[in-house]
Amino acid sequence: MPPHAGEPAESRTLAIMVDNEPGVLARVVGLFSARGYNIESLTVAETDKSAHTSRITVVTRGEPNIIDQIKSQLDRIVSVRNVIDVTRDPAGVQRELALVKVRSTGADRIEALRVSEIFRAKVIDTTLESFIFEMTGASDKVDAFIDLVRPIGLVEVSRTGVLSIHRGPELDRVSTADAAASA
Amino acid sequence: MTTTSNIAQIHPASEPASLVGIPMTGAEMVVRAMKDHGVDTLFGYPGGAVLPIYDALFSDEDVRHILVRHEQGAGHAAEGYARSTGKVGCALVTSGPGATNMVTPLADALLDSIPMVVITGQVATHLIGTDAFQECDTVGITRSCTKHNWLVSSVDELSAILHEAFYVARSGRPGPVVVDIPKDVQFATGMYLPPERSPKRSKRTVRHVDAARIAEAAELMATAQKPVFYTGGGVINAGPRASEALRALVRETGFPITSTLMGLGAFPAPDKQWLGMLGMHGSWESNHAMHDCDLMICVGARFDDRVTGRLDAFSPNSKKIHIDIDPSSINKNVRVDVPIIADAAEALEKLLVAWRNRAKKAKPPSIKAWWDQIEGWRKRKGFAYRPSHELIKPQYAIERLYELTRGKDVYITTEVGQHQMWAAQYFHFDKPNHWMSSGGLGTMGYGLPAALGVQAAHPDALVIDIAGEASVQMTMQEMSTAVQHRLPIKIFILNNEWMGMVRQWQQLLHGERYSHSYSHALPDFVKMAEAFGCVGIRAEKPDELDTKIVQMINEPGPVLFDCRVAKEENCFPMIPSGKPHNEMILADTFVGDEIDDDGKKLV
Numbered sequence: 001m002p003p004h005a006g007e008p009a010e011s012r013t014l015a016i017m018v019d020n021e022p023g024v025l026a027r028v029v030g031l032f033s034a035r036g037y038n039i040e041s042l043t044v045a046e047t048d049k050s051a052h053t054s055r056i057t058v059v060t061r062g063e064p065n066i067i068d069q070i071k072s073q074l075d076r077i078v079s080v081r082n083v084i085d086v087t088r089d090p091a092g093v094q095r096e097l098a099l100v101k102v103r104s105t106g107a108d109r110i111e112a113l114r115v116s117e118i119f120r121a122k123v124i125d126t127t128l129e130s131f132i133f134e135m136t137g138a139s140d141k142v143d144a145f146i147d148l149v150r151p152i153g154l155v156e157v158s159r160t161g162v163l164s165i166h167r168g169p170e171l172d173r174v175s176t177a178d179a180a181a182s183a
Numbered sequence: 184m185t186t187t188s189n190i191a192q193i194h195p196a197s198e199p200a201s202l203v204g205i206p207m208t209g210a211e212m213v214v215r216a217m218k219d220h221g222v223d224t225l226f227g228y229p230g231g232a233v234l235p236i237y238d239a240l241f242s243d244e245d246v247r248h249i250l251v252r253h254e255q256g257a258g259h260a261a262e263g264y265a266r267s268t269g270k271v272g273c274a275l276v277t278s279g280p281g282a283t284n285m286v287t288p289l290a291d292a293l294l295d296s297i298p299m300v301v302i303t304g305q306v307a308t309h310l311i312g313t314d315a316f317q318e319c320d321t322v323g324i325t326r327s328c329t330k331h332n333w334l335v336s337s338v339d340e341l342s343a344i345l346h347e348a349f350y351v352a353r354s355g356r357p358g359p360v361v362v363d364i365p366k367d368v369q370f371a372t373g374m375y376l377p378p379e380r381s382p383k384r385s386k387r388t389v390r391h392v393d394a395a396r397i398a399e400a401a402e403l404m405a406t407a408q409k410p411v412f413y414t415g416g417g418v419i420n421a422g423p424r425a426s427e428a429l430r431a432l433v434r435e436t437g438f439p440i441t442s443t444l445m446g447l448g449a450f451p452a453p454d455k456q457w458l459g460m461l462g463m464h465g466s467w468e469s470n471h472a473m474h475d476c477d478l479m480i481c482v483g484a485r486f487d488d489r490v491t492g493r494l495d496a497f498s499p500n501s502k503k504i505h506i507d508i509d510p511s512s513i514n515k516n517v518r519v520d521v522p523i524i525a526d527a528a529e530a531l532e533k534l535l536v537a538w539r540n541r542a543k544k545a546k547p548p549s550i551k552a553w554w555d556q557i558e559g560w561r562k563r564k565g566f567a568y569r570p571s572h573e574l575i576k577p578q579y580a581i582e583r584l585y586e587l588t589r590g591k592d593v594y595i596t597t598e599v600g601q602h603q604m605w606a607a608q609y610f611h612f613d614k615p616n617h618w619m620s621s622g623g624l625g626t627m628g629y630g631l632p633a634a635l636g637v638q639a640a641h642p643d644a645l646v647i648d649i650a651g652e653a654s655v656q657m658t659m660q661e662m663s664t665a666v667q668h669r670l671p672i673k674i675f676i677l678n679n680e681w682m683g684m685v686r687q688w689q690q691l692l693h694g695e696r697y698s699h700s701y702s703h704a705l706p707d708f709v710k711m712a713e714a715f716g717c718v719g720i721r722a723e724k725p726d727e728l729d730t731k732i733v734q735m736i737n738e739p740g741p742v743l744f745d746c747r748v749a750k751e752e753n754c755f756p757m758i759p760s761g762k763p764h765n766e767m768i769l770a771d772t773f774v775g776d777e778i779d780d781d782g783k784k785l786v
Contacts, residue, residue: 019384019385022334022336023322023323023326023334026323026326027326030326030327034327065514068514069511069514069515072509072510072511072513073511075510075511076356076509076511077331078330078331078351078385078386079331079385081386
């Protein structure tokens with residue numbers, strides 16, 4: 001039997017450090033689609049120009065054995081330098097940015113502003129009948145904010161997907177595939 | 184030819200010394216890099232987008248170019264070359280259709296971990312993305328069937344990419360790579376840096392064998408009562424050292440050993456400890472040993488579905504040691520107890536030392552009872568078949584081919600289907616790199632061009648493609664290549680007029696409805712051979728088989744042998760789809776209702 005088979009699926013955030021070269025995102029995303037893995041969110045940008053490094057953050061969902069497979073399959077890609085399991089890292093920080101458009105008039109406008117203050121969301125655009133809020137936080141906090149403004153008049157949401165980084169002074173450079181192999 | 188005296192002296196003093204290069208065109212760099220990486224044979228087909236490279240080859244005397252008749256042939260020939268030498272195989276094709284025709288060999292080499300560098304031409308950089316003539320998105324199309332690929336955007340990065348391509352192809356778990364070179368880059372002049380001075384572009388993973396895991400493995404081996412070695416293509420890929428270490432370890436432990444299709448030859452088949460190939464059409468004794476063992480030592484194999492049968496009933500009572508160079512192979516299909524991530528040669532050598540030290544401390548238990556059990560399975564004679572005086576049985580044909588070629592330097596390639604399994608069952612190998620078969624992808628049409636690659640690497644050897652009449656028609660145009668390049672391959676067709684394995688599955692799984700698996704129009708293979716300039720031989724009766732096989736062996740040029748065999752023979756033993764190892768069916772117990780509805784859904 002595959003390891004941990006039958007254990008419940010869980011959501012995991014993986015930070016994938018890659019060589020910043022043409023087609024690298026296609027390699028990573030292609031691996032997920034070719035092997036039938038899930039992508040719940042995806043962010044990518046160059047993070048170190050001098051070292052030609054980009055950071056791809058993927059939130060995926062699967063049973064623990066599938067997550068282990070995803071990590072070691074990612075590590076096989078030549079352009080992937082290392083893979084960090086942010087969820088398993090006690091010092092891993094995850095944040096997401098959302099733009100939320102709410103349409104409301106009268107007392108509802110006051111309510112919308114009150115909720116936004118609680119969540120420390122910023123108003124970045126307003127008309128006589130609408131607001132756009134910008135808020136940052138962990139994904140569940142973003143979800144909670146959206147749930148609260150929905151009855152007030154939620155129109156549209158745009159989210160970046162999860163970004164991550166490691167707390168403390170060190171660089172995020174531990175390859176999980178190597179760690180798993182020696183565990 | 185460019186010589187070292189042409190080394191550029193013009194670089195400014197402030198430039199680092201590593202930038203000193205040899206000026207040449209991109210096309211010349213391709214040829215030069217091949218030579219620097221030891222390529223002596225190249226398989227290819229010219230076309231518009233690679234003409235500059237062909238121009239560079241025109242006056243070259245060091246690289247032998249073998250002109251194939253279809254790009255797929257170049258790919259499989261490069262694979263055959265690689266498998267039989269342990270070196271990187273190399274192919275050169277043009278853009279568009281040249282590249283797409285290469286997709287099958289790339290996928291084949293990826294699944295079987297064969298090191299291969301394929302150079303493809305591409306339309307000029309300013310035309311990319313304009314749907315130009317013979318343009319296709321080669322790196323896009325080949326991304327999922329290569330270990331890595333590159334589109335070269337400038338001649339300045341070409342030599343580094345070429346060196347990287349050879350490194351990636353042969354390092355770690357080997358595999359195919361593609362370097363896609365636009366035509367203007369081939370014409371452009373730049374500085375060529377030799378491999379040792381070229382910048383390293385990708386990660387270099389250095390793995391050290393975990394000593395604690397080796398000790399743990401040795402301890403399990405020294406206390407096992409029913410151990411079995413299960414070895415695969417990784418042992419072959421790790422080179423002759425790995426096979427040597429494996430032989431020593433198996434002999435010193437006295438354990439039985441079986442192997443996958445890919446691993447045949449790493450351990451000598453005539454040996455008493457050899458149980459034969461395992462898996463769907465493996466031997467009765469090897470599959471039973473796998474099912475009943477208490478310790479499985481897997482070396483360079485990947486628990487593929489053709490080997491495991493039903494996963495939840497796979498070897499239920501064993502501890503499992505798994506040696507593999509690729510961490511993603513560990514725990515992929517089957518959970519193992521002791522994973523060892525390492526090159527097979529290094530791991531086996533360390534395991535041998537650990538075993539010796541452990542055996543000195545306390546004598547391992549006798550495994551005689553286990554061998555007695557195995558002897559019982561051997562007595563069942565799972566490969567027995569009903570002989571015939573009227574018809575050539577396919578199994579008999581392979582047995583005779585094996586007997587009559589013994590003692591010669593024989594290399595066997597195969598196509599895919601029943602004949603492939605019979606070849607694996609009835610032909611025996613005692614050396615690695617002498618058996619070339621498409622295992623993972625199962626590519627019909629592989630064997631003939633692969634044989635060309637093997638013969639090019641071993642001009643004096645006897646190279647035989649054991650084929651089926653259906654498979655061979657997929658790449659038979661390469662007979663013309665064999666004639667042109669004086670590659671005296673022998674194509675031994677087991678001709679039963681059916682796509683035999685398809686027919687067998689239709690019989691077992693689809694109520695004997697033989698949908699489109701019979702060839703109602705076959706070529707006259709003898710005449711076809713003659714039309715190509717080969718020798719054609721036909722055998723129809725068992726009593727003429729030996730003479731004709733000897734005639735084939737003695738023929739100095741390429742031969743097509745049309746061996747007419749019993750038409751409706753099935754390939755046994757067989758683990759029916761969806762069944763565990765200990766529920767195999769044999770020729771004499773076969774009823775026809777062995778596969779249930781769930782099994783029918785599997786491939």
